[in-house]
Amino acid sequence: MSELTTVEEILERKSHAVTRNPEQAPSHDVREALYELEAKGEIVLHKMPENHVEVKTKFGRTKRIPIEHTWHHKSCGQCGHIPGYTSSIFWLHRQFNLDYLDPTDQTSCTGWNYYASATSNAAAQAAVMVRNFAAAYETGYFPIIHCGTSYGHYKEIREQLVHHKELRDEVRRILDKMGKPLVLPEELVHYSEWVHVMRHKFAEKQTVDMSMIRATVHPACHYYKIVAEDAIYDPDIYGGQRTATVTGTLEALGIEVADYSTWFDCCGFGFRHVLVQRDFTRSFSTLRKIEVMKNEVNPDVTVTHDTGCVTTLDKSQFSAKAHDRNVGIPVLSDAQVAALAMGAHPFRVVQFHWHSTDWRPFLDKLGINWQKYWDEFQGDLEMIRSGQKSGITWEDADKPVVY
Amino acid sequence: MPTTQENWNPGKAEDRHPEVSYDEKERLFFEVKNDPRYEDFLYGCYECGICVSTCPSARFYDYSPRVIAQAMAREDIERVYDIISEDIWNCAQCFSCLRCPRGNNPGGLVTLLREVAVKNGLQETKDVLQGYSRVIYKVMLKGNQVSPDMLQPDFFPDWGPWVGQFSANMPVWRKAIPVDTLRGVTDAAWKTDRKTLLELYTIWFETGNMDIIKEIDEGLYDLLADVMQEELEEG
Ligand code: SF4
Ligand code: SF4
Numbered sequence: 001m002s003e004l005t006t007v008e009e010i011l012e013r014k015s016h017a018v019t020r021n022p023e024q025a026p027s028h029d030v031r032e033a034l035y036e037l038e039a040k041g042e043i044v045l046h047k048m049p050e051n052h053v054e055v056k057t058k059f060g061r062t063k064r065i066p067i068e069h070t071w072h073h074k075s076c077g078q079c080g081h082i083p084g085y086t087s088s089i090f091w092l093h094r095q096f097n098l099d100y101l102d103p104t105d106q107t108s109c110t111g112w113n114y115y116a117s118a119t120s121n122a123a124a125q126a127a128v129m130v131r132n133f134a135a136a137y138e139t140g141y142f143p144i145i146h147c148g149t150s151y152g153h154y155k156e157i158r159e160q161l162v163h164h165k166e167l168r169d170e171v172r173r174i175l176d177k178m179g180k181p182l183v184l185p186e187e188l189v190h191y192s193e194w195v196h197v198m199r200h201k202f203a204e205k206q207t208v209d210m211s212m213i214r215a216t217v218h219p220a221c222h223y224y225k226i227v228a229e230d231a232i233y234d235p236d237i238y239g240g241q242r243t244a245t246v247t248g249t250l251e252a253l254g255i256e257v258a259d260y261s262t263w264f265d266c267c268g269f270g271f272r273h274v275l276v277q278r279d280f281t282r283s284f285s286t287l288r289k290i291e292v293m294k295n296e297v298n299p300d301v302t303v304t305h306d307t308g309c310v311t312t313l314d315k316s317q318f319s320a321k322a323h324d325r326n327v328g329i330p331v332l333s334d335a336q337v338a339a340l341a342m343g344a345h346p347f348r349v350v351q352f353h354w355h356s357t358d359w360r361p362f363l364d365k366l367g368i369n370w371q372k373y374w375d376e377f378q379g380d381l382e383m384i385r386s387g388q389k390s391g392i393t394w395e396d397a398d399k400p401v402v403y
Numbered sequence: 404m405p406t407t408q409e410n411w412n413p414g415k416a417e418d419r420h421p422e423v424s425y426d427e428k429e430r431l432f433f434e435v436k437n438d439p440r441y442e443d444f445l446y447g448c449y450e451c452g453i454c455v456s457t458c459p460s461a462r463f464y465d466y467s468p469r470v471i472a473q474a475m476a477r478e479d480i481e482r483v484y485d486i487i488s489e490d491i492w493n494c495a496q497c498f499s500c501l502r503c504p505r506g507n508n509p510g511g512l513v514t515l516l517r518e519v520a521v522k523n524g525l526q527e528t529k530d531v532l533q534g535y536s537r538v539i540y541k542v543m544l545k546g547n548q549v550s551p552d553m554l555q556p557d558f559f560p561d562w563g564p565w566v567g568q569f570s571a572n573m574p575v576w577r578k579a580i581p582v583d584t585l586r587g588v589t590d591a592a593w594k595t596d597r598k599t600l601l602e603l604y605t606i607w608f609e610t611g612n613m614d615i616i617k618e619i620d621e622g623l624y625d626l627l628a629d630v631m632q633e634e635l636e637e638g
Binding site: 077081119120127128131152160226264270271319351353 | 539
């Protein structure tokens with residue numbers, strides 16, 4: 001057992017300003033450390049595809065975002081409950097004929113469980129991440145991460161791997177058993193960063209006028225609070241004081257983004273709370289987020305970029321409504337809004353029917369005859385039920401339909 | 404007055420858990436402190452409360468990330484035991500507290516404290532995680548936290564009548580998704596290769612993750628280990 005810190009040691013520590021040890025403290029450009037580890041043969045670095053765009057992050061470093069040839073690390077939150085999050089991301093790629101891979105050799109990051117129950121450890125979490133990255137490396141496609149939590153969790157694990165040799169050795173030992181190397185990508189990229197750099201291209205293909213829409217933005221905590229220096233910031237958006245993702249996209253599509261006082265608050269997801277202790281989740285997401293937005297700016301929609309946030313903010317509103325609280329804002333992801341702006345089918349692609357809070361007034365305001373598309377979709381479902389069709393495919397969904 | 408060895412009084416907590424020996428509390432404290440990540444998560448504490456002002460759990464519960472950072476920094480063994488046995492499960496793990504001007508990560512400290520609580524099978528932790536075991540089962544076996552077939556009205560009554568509609572329509576609605584890896588899948592979030600899952604099971608066994616499950620819920624461990632070992636043997 002180690003010794004307790006002595007009073008002398010404490011007083012010595014208090015006698016001078018603390019400087020961080022750069023060997024141990026998180027660095028502001030982790031890539032330098034990655035290149036060093038690569039040069040030493042400790043890791044295999046997955047290089048950025050040629051087709052990429054440069055952006056600035058919080059403290060001014062240049063980050064590269066791949067445009068295509070990407071390996072899509074899906075989020076278990078989106079696929080379970082809001083599949084339109086996933087289908088909209090892929091639909092957007094398909095509109096520009098961009099090369100992407102939707103892998104089956106992928107697990108979730110398992111971070112939701114780790115943050116919910118801690119029934120795991122650093123080595124297991126790092127090995128799960130590296131296994132996924134090694135799987136991406138084998139295909140040659142560069143990973144892009146759909147989930148805010150996977151993205152944040154992986155950023156944190158990358159820091160740990162860079163700073164702790166024992167962890168690298170342990171992960172290497174485990175990956176060896178699968179015949180996989182310790183692979184890390186040159187950048188960790190969140191899908192909303194791809195949406196952000198593509199936003200003006202989306203606007204060029206926009207068929208649905210959105211200028212009458214007022215939106216609020218909920219920036220996802222794990223996107224910009226964990227390893228904060230890796231999130232995209234832009235001096236033209238909030239004066240560079242908040243992350244630019246989501247807001248930049250909405251503005252490019254002509255949507256008015258309205259500010260509200262609790263923008264920094266989390267959504268109330270809580271990881272374990274949203275599953276088994278939802279009194280916290282319900283109260284926080286409605287009283288500190290939805291109701292504040294409603295009271296202060298009364299938006300038509302609120303937009304975010306993480307599956308957990310969409311779920312929490314959307315599903316929590318039912319019980320608040322039952323208590324006569326001032327709620328009732330539909331919740332979408334940035335990719336769903338962009339797809340809708342470009343004419344994606346509201347049900348085959350955007351999959352509105354999985355959302356709980358009434359989205360009909362939002363579509364009405366956009367002048368979208370949702371009933372027509374719903375009837376069409378009911379026709380699809382009938383054909384699936386009767387066995388005439390095995391399911392909806394991209395052939396049914398690729399073509400933009402809303403003008 | 405300058406702080407000296409004589410007047411140093413960090414005001415350590417009373418013993419509120421006499422049923423647990425001081426040595427045991429100290430052992431748990433050092434398990435947290437000796438985690439290699441600890442040094443990256445705690446640099447001291449100004450007591451400024453910025454973490455509290457951003458903390459959702461502090462708004463809702465009798466809970467404070469500042470107290471956690473303080474207790475750990477002061478190495479207040481009794482208070483840390485209060486925290487590990489009572490407070491840690493209130494944290495929402497949002498990491499808003501990374502706003503700390505001192506560079507601390509109070510949410511990260513909570514993660515380390517939770518890991519130690521789980522590894523040592525503290526009774527309070529077992530109680531908290533009791534209703535959660537079906538989720539652990541899913542994530543260990545399928546590699547996804549949730550699956551569409553878990554969206555059942557009895558599990559989410561507060562989400563309104565839609566949940567009944569989702570679950571009744573689930574098999575057809577899932578077929579009406581154009582994404583190839585999602586279409587028709589209801590017992591996982593997406594289609595996953597068998598080889599991928601075997602690799603995941605290897606990770607769980609090799610990293611000692613299965614031992615962690617055993618400590619917290621032996622029945623769940625037996626269930627999981629049986630399935631995984633059989634699958635791994637089949638290869
Ligand atoms: S991570 Fe935990 S302690 Fe930190 S702000 Fe969120 S709820 Fe509070
Ligand atoms: S924000 Fe940091 S320094 Fe301030 S009270 Fe919290 S942990 Fe301490």
